[in-house]
Amino acid sequence: MSPPLLAVEGVTAGYGRATILDGIDLAIPEGGGLALLGRNGVGKTTLIRTLMGLTDRTAGRILWRGRDVAGLPAAERVRLGLGWVPQERRIFRTLSVQENLEVAARPGPWDLARVYALLPRLAERRANQGWQLSGGEQQLLALGRALMLNPDLLLLDEPLEGLAPVMVDVVLDAIRELAGTGLALVMVEQHAADALELTGHAVVMDRGRIVARAGSAALLADPARIVELTGL
Amino acid sequence: MTTLGPRRVHPAEILPWLALAALPWIAPDHVLLGSQIAILALFALSLDLLVGHAGLVSLGHAAFFGLGAYAAALLALHGWSEPLTGLAAGGLVAGLAAALVAPLVVRVHGLAQLMVTLGLGLMLHEAASRARVLTGGDDGLSGFDLSPVLGLFPFDLYGFTAYGYALAVLAAGFLFYTRLAASPFGYALRGLKQNPARMAALGTDGRRRLIQGFVVAAVLAGIAGALLAQTTQSVALESLSFHRSAEVLIVLCLGGTGGRYGGLVGALVYMAARDWLSALSPHYWTGWLGAAMMLTVLVVPGGLGGVARRLHGRLPRLHRATGTRVAAGGES
Numbered sequence: 001m002s003p004p005l006l007a008v009e010g011v012t013a014g015y016g017r018a019t020i021l022d023g024i025d026l027a028i029p030e031g032g033g034l035a036l037l038g039r040n041g042v043g044k045t046t047l048i049r050t051l052m053g054l055t056d057r058t059a060g061r062i063l064w065r066g067r068d069v070a071g072l073p074a075a076e077r078v079r080l081g082l083g084w085v086p087q088e089r090r091i092f093r094t095l096s097v098q099e100n101l102e103v104a105a106r107p108g109p110w111d112l113a114r115v116y117a118l119l120p121r122l123a124e125r126r127a128n129q130g131w132q133l134s135g136g137e138q139q140l141l142a143l144g145r146a147l148m149l150n151p152d153l154l155l156l157d158e159p160l161e162g163l164a165p166v167m168v169d170v171v172l173d174a175i176r177e178l179a180g181t182g183l184a185l186v187m188v189e190q191h192a193a194d195a196l197e198l199t200g201h202a203v204v205m206d207r208g209r210i211v212a213r214a215g216s217a218a219l220l221a222d223p224a225r226i227v228e229l230t231g232l
Numbered sequence: 233m234t235t236l237g238p239r240r241v242h243p244a245e246i247l248p249w250l251a252l253a254a255l256p257w258i259a260p261d262h263v264l265l266g267s268q269i270a271i272l273a274l275f276a277l278s279l280d281l282l283v284g285h286a287g288l289v290s291l292g293h294a295a296f297f298g299l300g301a302y303a304a305a306l307l308a309l310h311g312w313s314e315p316l317t318g319l320a321a322g323g324l325v326a327g328l329a330a331a332l333v334a335p336l337v338v339r340v341h342g343l344a345q346l347m348v349t350l351g352l353g354l355m356l357h358e359a360a361s362r363a364r365v366l367t368g369g370d371d372g373l374s375g376f377d378l379s380p381v382l383g384l385f386p387f388d389l390y391g392f393t394a395y396g397y398a399l400a401v402l403a404a405g406f407l408f409y410t411r412l413a414a415s416p417f418g419y420a421l422r423g424l425k426q427n428p429a430r431m432a433a434l435g436t437d438g439r440r441r442l443i444q445g446f447v448v449a450a451v452l453a454g455i456a457g458a459l460l461a462q463t464t465q466s467v468a469l470e471s472l473s474f475h476r477s478a479e480v481l482i483v484l485c486l487g488g489t490g491g492r493y494g495g496l497v498g499a500l501v502y503m504a505a506r507d508w509l510s511a512l513s514p515h516y517w518t519g520w521l522g523a524a525m526m527l528t529v530l531v532v533p534g535g536l537g538g539v540a541r542r543l544h545g546r547l548p549r550l551h552r553a554t555g556t557r558v559a560a561g562g563e564s
């Protein structure tokens with residue numbers, strides 16, 4: 001039996017002396033989808049950053065297709081197939097949309113034409129500078145830029161946060177289409193229903209630990225349970 | 233393609249180049265100054281790759297300029313007088329030297345980076361001064377002849393060939409710079425300048441990219457140095473001095489960083505001002521030059537090239553606005 005795409009085993013991590021994550025275990029199969037739920041400040045973003053190698057890990061292993069990558073820098077992890085759309089988007093403000101997309105492009109099925117086909121708004125704005133985009137367009141750009149890395153697993157950290165309703169639909173449609181292509185997803189989202197709809201499994205975090213695991217469909221069908229687990 | 237967007241070369245940009253090409257006919261007495269401007273502009277373009285794109289600072293960039301100059305001169309002195317291969321040799325020697333020191337330079341930032349580059353420049357200057365057998369010491373190297381450019385254009389006393397040659401090499405360097413700035417490599421350099429951590433999270437080995445950028449900039453500086461040696465048929469210690477490093481930094485401050493015309497405009501204004509002020513006030517011209525520099529950076533902090541960019545950026549908007557008014561008028 002082949003190992004999962006990503007496995008996290010007993011990971012404890014944080015920033016400096018502050019421990020945020022405590023003994024995290026989870027696994028994501030090839031093409032799988034995982035919703036990461038929980039209130040603000042429970043460690044969801046820290047978990048994503050730990051997967052990227054941007055926190056101080058003090059225990060545990062992170063296995064990529066069975067290989068321990070916990071000691072690798074972020075750039076190496078990206079080359080292996082990890083893509084990250086950060087909460088803050090962090091697009092390059094003085095590069096144009098197209099330059100932002102090309103800045104770290106890696107060979108693979110996702111190229112400019114395919115990204116523009118998925119996110120036509122970016123094609124319309126291709127010559128605009130990053131600072132000229134609205135928040136929603138910046139989110140689309142951050143998503144498109146991550147796709148240009150041709151990842152096997154995409155980490156989406158609150159991709160709908162702060163977006164106007166019309167842009168929420170645009171971003172959700174794009175993520176839905178991505179999920180249909182067999183790209184593995186980890187989605188952190190305050191709006192649990194949106195994340196559950198797009199993923200197969202869910203974990204709920206509280207105070208740096210995973211406190212519940214469930215199938216996304218079952219959880220989606222039981223809103224009371226979502227409230228009970230997440231407090232949202 | 234990668235040349236879309238604001239870094240695409242507009243067809244109208246050929247006009248200033250045509251004007252520069254016409255200089256020998258318009259102002260034949262100024263071709264020597266024109267050659268100096270072209271060489272300084274190429275040198276400034278190379279520094280702009282570091283300062284304007286990669287966010288590296290250097291007070292020792294003349295080291296690569298001087299290495300290129302000495303490499304070309306030594307090659308010619310030892311019997312290899314073909315100019316284009318001399319240029320290539322200048323670039324190659326500078327690039328190799330940069331590859332050796334770049335890991336040290338990109339390890340540090342800010343003031344420490346200034347000190348490291350300044351230290352490297354001073355060390356090389358001192359070494360060149362001591363190695364009289366190789367460099368001629370304070371006397372420099374001279375007395376070498378070059379073959380005609382492309383076998384067709386012999387260097388003449390009046391400097392017409394030298395000017396045409398320098399302008400052609402500058403144009404090639406300008407196209408290279410433009411192409412590089414509009415490539416994923418160029419975007420990565422600018423991304424590293426803006427947010428190195430984000431570039432790492434996009435899979436870019438920032439240190440490696442910066443080293444590559446440093447080497448490319450040094451190659452271009454080496455070619456500029458070789459061009460100076462070939463067009464003046466001499467090379468002096470001054471070519472790798474701190475003064476030369478500071479001068480090119482001034483040129484960039486005047487012209488502005490990060491845009492393809494910054495180095496060109498800066499070199500043109502700096503050399504023209506130097507020429508004019510030294511004729512006007514032979515004893516105090518450096519003081520006037522200093523005042524002019526201060527005034528420029530105070531009034532136009534983004535440099536004169538930045539003003540040109542802003543004007544260029546307004547043209548399409550004016551055009552669109554006019555078009556809108558015409559359309560509105562038509563409807564009424």
